[in-house]
Amino acid sequence: MPRHSILDSLNDTLRKEALEKSRVMQFPPGQILFSAGQHCQGLPLVLGGRVKVQMTGVSGHSIVLYRMDADDICTLSIGCLMTGRAYRAEAVVEEAADAVMIPRGVFDRLMDQSAGFRLGIMESYGRRLDDLMLLVEEVAFRRMDKRLEEWLLGRAARGPVVITHQELAVELGTAREVVSRLLKELERRDMVKLSRGRIEVTGLLL
Amino acid sequence: MPRHSILDSLNDTLRKEALEKSRVMQFPPGQILFSAGQHCQGLPLVLGGRVKVQMTGVSGHSIVLYRMDADDICTLSIGCLMTGRAYRAEAVVEEAADAVMIPRGVFDRLMDQSAGFRLGIMESYGRRLDDLMLLVEEVAFRRMDKRLEEWLLGRAARGPVVITHQELAVELGTAREVVSRLLKELERRDMVKLSRGRIEVTGLLL
DNA sequence: GGGTTGAATGTGACTTTATCACTGAAGGTA
DNA sequence: TACCTTCAGTGATAAAGTCACATTCAACCC
Numbered sequence: 001m002p003r004h005s006i007l008d009s010l011n012d013t014l015r016k017e018a019l020e021k022s023r024v025m026q027f028p029p030g031q032i033l034f035s036a037g038q039h040c041q042g043l044p045l046v047l048g049g050r051v052k053v054q055m056t057g058v059s060g061h062s063i064v065l066y067r068m069d070a071d072d073i074c075t076l077s078i079g080c081l082m083t084g085r086a087y088r089a090e091a092v093v094e095e096a097a098d099a100v101m102i103p104r105g106v107f108d109r110l111m112d113q114s115a116g117f118r119l120g121i122m123e124s125y126g127r128r129l130d131d132l133m134l135l136v137e138e139v140a141f142r143r144m145d146k147r148l149e150e151w152l153l154g155r156a157a158r159g160p161v162v163i164t165h166q167e168l169a170v171e172l173g174t175a176r177e178v179v180s181r182l183l184k185e186l187e188r189r190d191m192v193k194l195s196r197g198r199i200e201v202t203g204l205l206l
Numbered sequence: 207m208p209r210h211s212i213l214d215s216l217n218d219t220l221r222k223e224a225l226e227k228s229r230v231m232q233f234p235p236g237q238i239l240f241s242a243g244q245h246c247q248g249l250p251l252v253l254g255g256r257v258k259v260q261m262t263g264v265s266g267h268s269i270v271l272y273r274m275d276a277d278d279i280c281t282l283s284i285g286c287l288m289t290g291r292a293y294r295a296e297a298v299v300e301e302a303a304d305a306v307m308i309p310r311g312v313f314d315r316l317m318d319q320s321a322g323f324r325l326g327i328m329e330s331y332g333r334r335l336d337d338l339m340l341l342v343e344e345v346a347f348r349r350m351d352k353r354l355e356e357w358l359l360g361r362a363a364r365g366p367v368v369i370t371h372q373e374l375a376v377e378l379g380t381a382r383e384v385v386s387r388l389l390k391e392l393e394r395r396d397m398v399k400l401s402r403g404r405i406e407v408t409g410l411l412l
Numbered sequence: 413g414g415g416t417t418g419a420a421t422g423t424g425a426c427t428t429t430a431t432c433a434c435t436g437a438a439g440g441t442a
Numbered sequence: 443t444a445c446c447t448t449c450a451g452t453g454a455t456a457a458a459g460t461c462a463c464a465t466t467c468a469a470c471c472c
Contacts, residue, residue, distance in 0.1 A: 057343035065339060079332020082325060088339055111324055118317055118324075119288060125331050126285020132338040133271060133294055137263040140345045140379035143430095144458065164420065173346035175459055180421060196420060196467055349459095350429065370449065381430055386450060402438055402449060 002100050004045045005071050009116025014109075021106045026098045027051075033074075033091035040080035040087065042101040046072040049097025054170060055089040063139075063173035065089060066131050073124040074099075081107060139173055147172055148182050149204060152192065156201035164197050208306050210251045211277050215322025220315075227312045232304045233257075239280075239297035246286035246293065248307040252278040255303025260376060261295040269345075269379035271295060272337050279330040280305075287313060345379055353378055354388050355410055358398065362407035370403050 056062045110117045169176045186192045193200040262268045316323045361367045375382045392398045399406040
């Protein structure tokens with residue numbers, strides 16, 4: 001039985017109908033949920049796992065925009081679903097994920113029938129807008145060394161971080177060389193230990 | 207009689223009710239529609255004029271996120287209205303604007319009763335997300351000289367651009383000195399003529 | 413084991429952008 | 443006219459991005 005808080009906001013009849021017409025799907029790590037240029041088939045409600053959403057610019061550079069995990073809604077899909085536009089970004093599964101895929105008709109019906117569902121959708125939208133606004137500010141004004149340190153701290157909680165410099169560059173929206181150099185500097189200062197595809201955070205405080 | 211396409215999507219009864227309970231407001235240039243930290247009083251439907259939405263980061267720097275003009279909906283307000291969060295950005299009137307302010311209760315009722323209204327709201331949200339995603343890419347990867355030239359071309363259509371270097375820096379999310387130097391270089395190449403608070407685009411092609 | 417290969421990382425040289433600290437210029441007003 | 447405030451110009455330096463190439467590592471195959 002899929003657990004997603006936006007489904008809790010539905011009454012029994014609606015929930016039953018929604019689940020009957022939707023499918024729970026499983027996605028292994030590495031799977032592309034959708035990519036730029038594709039059209040939307042339904043609204044994914046993420047039940048578990050983790051999915052990163054990134055976009056590639058005209059320049060060929062990529063940047064991670066945000067992540068989705070348990071209890072999230074794929075906000076990007078809503079716009080594509082309602083207006084028929086194509087995705088501009090790409091979603092890649094990081095940790096095996098499962099999601100309820102709500103087809104368009106059901107989505108329309110839920111929006112029509114349930115105030116709670118509408119609230120959930122709007123909340124999700126609002127949060128996403130906020131995230132992106134913060135990202136704009138971060139990219140435009142914050143220093144790369146601080147952003148890198150912060151990113152590492154956010155991941156260092158449980159053991160070493162498994163990631164390449166190139167992937168880390170996409171996380172931060174910068175170049176691989178910049179990441180390499182900043183990491184080397186941190187290593188010189190004994191704040192991290194580097195090995196191939198792996199960063200161990202040893203003494204890093206914000 | 208306010209003209210806004212999202213009102214056209216309502217049936218006569220709903221439109222009449224909505225307009226009775228809403229107020230058309232006028233805003234002179236320079237007026238702050240809302241600022242960061244404030245709470246939302248209602249959803250503005252922009253009828254005419256122009257409003258820029260910008261945010262100021264922790265660093266104290268500002269950047270323009272997007273603009274609203276005739277027939278736009280203040281997407282940011284929706285999230286704040288529905289979830290009770292405070293605004294994170296600031297909206298400043300550039301050209302005298304008028305807007306219908308829809309109070310929360312009416313908004314809820316329209317979302318409940320009108321599929322067309324819902325579609326309009328969702329479309330607006332989708333467009334805004336897209337805009338912000340493009341802005342992230344632009345800020346992260348594109349060169350400042352190209353962005354500046356593009357911005358100037360977007361404004362040069364009717365006569366000289368009246369703006370200070372500082373304001374232009376906020377448009378692009380960079381520092382005033384950077385704008386000054388890039389403009390000087392364009393002037394050396396006879397692509398613009400500079401005077402105090404004014405930029406005349408003479409020979410600039412993309 | 414030794415050799416080959418491709419991905420990942422290191423680094424120098426150089427350009428672009430950001431920051432800091434000023435100086436000078438324009439335009440309004442007492 | 444003298445003063446004052448805002449706007450613009452600029453040198454010095456640091457941070458970040460770009461390009462080109464060298465090196466290192468791990469996996470895989472004989």
